Amino acid sequence: MCNTDCCASRSPIGKRMAARRLLQLEEEERRKPKLVIPTPQSLFYPFEEVEAMAQYVIEISHIRPKYGLICGSFLGSMISLVEQPVVIPFEDIPNFPAGIEPNGSLVMGNVMGAPIIALVDRFQSCDGFNQATCALPVRVMQLCGVKTIMLTSAAAAVNPRYGLGDIMLIEDHINIVGMMHQTSMEGPSDPRFGSRFFSMVNAYDKDLLALGLGIGKEIGINKFLHRGVFACLGGPVYETLAEERALRSMDVDAVGMSLVPEVLAAHHGGLKIFSFVIISMMANEKPVEEPDKETDSRTSKIEEVSLEVPPLRVQACSDLIGRLLYHMHQEH
Numbered sequence: 526m527c528n529t530d531c532c533a534s535r536s537p538i539g540k541r542m543a544a545r546r547l548l549q550l551e552e553e554e555r556r557k558p559k560l561v562i563p564t565p566q567s568l569f570y571p572f573e574e575v576e577a578m579a580q581y582v583i584e585i586s587h588i589r590p591k592y593g594l595i596c597g598s599f600l601g602s603m604i605s606l607v608e609q610p611v612v613i614p615f616e617d618i619p620n621f622p623a624g625i626e627p628n629g630s631l632v633m634g635n636v637m638g639a640p641i642i643a644l645v646d647r648f649q650s651c652d653g654f655n656q657a658t659c660a661l662p663v664r665v666m667q668l669c670g671v672k673t674i675m676l677t678s679a680a681a682a683v684n685p686r687y688g689l690g691d692i693m694l695i696e697d698h699i700n701i702v703g704m705m706h707q708t709s710m711e712g713p714s715d716p717r718f719g720s721r722f723f724s725m726v727n728a729y730d731k732d733l734l735a736l737g738l739g740i741g742k743e744i745g746i747n748k749f750l751h752r753g754v755f756a757c758l759g760g761p762v763y764e765t766l767a768e769e770r771a772l773r774s775m776d777v778d779a780v781g782m783s784l785v786p787e788v789l790a791a792h793h794g795g796l797k798i799f800s801f802v803i804i805s806m807m808a809n810e811k812p813v814e815e816p817d818k819e820t821d822s823r824t825s826k827i828e829e830v831s832l833e834v835p836p837l838r839v840q841a842c843s844d845l846i847g848r849l850l851y852h853m854h855q856e857h
């Protein structure tokens with residue numbers, strides 16, 4: 526025995542009514558609240574939100590930056606390169622993560638005529654941020670119109686020929702965090718940011734790398750300026766000695782806990798990338814106190830090391846970035 530819906534659908538009017546009923550049912554289904562279980566991975570920033578952030582910083586500063594700069598630990602003083610800075614606290618930017626550490630600012634201005642947007646306190650996974658948040662400032666830079674980004678960080682040397690305060694221009698990286706599928710590309714793909722699948726070969730711009738090496742010679746820092754491979758770990762723990770040996774066998778020269786999520790977003794967005802790290806410790810430094818106090822001793826070691834990054838090397842980083850910006854801007 527068939528039901529009324531079935532019989533009714535034999536006549537043309539009945540068929541139309543059945544089709545309408547079907548549409549109604551679909552619409553009701555669509556309107557039902559979906560069960561969403563928020564996880565750290567489900568947090569991402571839609572294009573419109575990032576666009577609103579970019580529009581806000583442009584409106585406030587009256588600057589359309591073409592260059593982006595992210596200053597790593599020990600390198601915050603590079604921000605003083607920015608002339609007539611407009612400082613925009615994170616908390617003023619609509620929907621920007623704020624009220625938590627780092628409670629920093631975006632700084633807009635010019636460096637030798639080059640319009641720039643800069644950041645000192647980056648979001649890092651070792652401070653508990655998800656990868657999309659780590660990459661957010663880069664996305665904002667992209668939508669502000671930035672075409673070239675300079676990313677810097679403190680790192681530990683894996684290459685035994687490196688010393689404290691040495692500077693390593695990054696020519697390639699090993700994204701160890703990414704290998705575990707922790708990626709700043711998480712969430713649905715939005716082609717307005719870039720395509721879903723993209724190559725990371727040649728992410729670090731070869732011409733800018735060559736320019737950086739040339740400037741290094743010019744300013745007399747070539748003895749402690751290297752080019753090498755950077756590996757990104759999730760942190761906040763430092764490497765075991767076995768992990769350090771593994772990194773060395775993978776031809777890693779320096780290791781850190783940041784920068785790569787940002788590089789992914791920058792390359793995804795078609796930005797040219799220049800990047801370097803300053804060596805703030807040796808990755809195979811052994812704990813100096815009793816083994817069960819290893820974490821504490823490593824922490825205090827890093828504080829000791831922070832005093833050992835010689836101010837002249839920090840100044841060299843500033844000179845390098847200043848001249849790089851000058852050359853890049855002259856050429857365009």
Ligand SMILES: O=P(O)(O)O[C@@H]1C[C@H](O)[C@@H](CO)O1
Nearest residue numbers: 597598678679680781782783
């Ligand atoms: O990106 P920065 O230089 O702030 O990163 C530093 C170095 C390590 O990645 C992390 C912990 O020391 O912060």
Ligand SMILES: Nc1nc2[nH]cnc2c(=O)[nH]1
Nearest residue numbers: 680681758763780781782
């Ligand atoms: N992974 C890692 N990152 C660092 N950043 C600064 N020092 C270190 C280190 O020893 N290990």
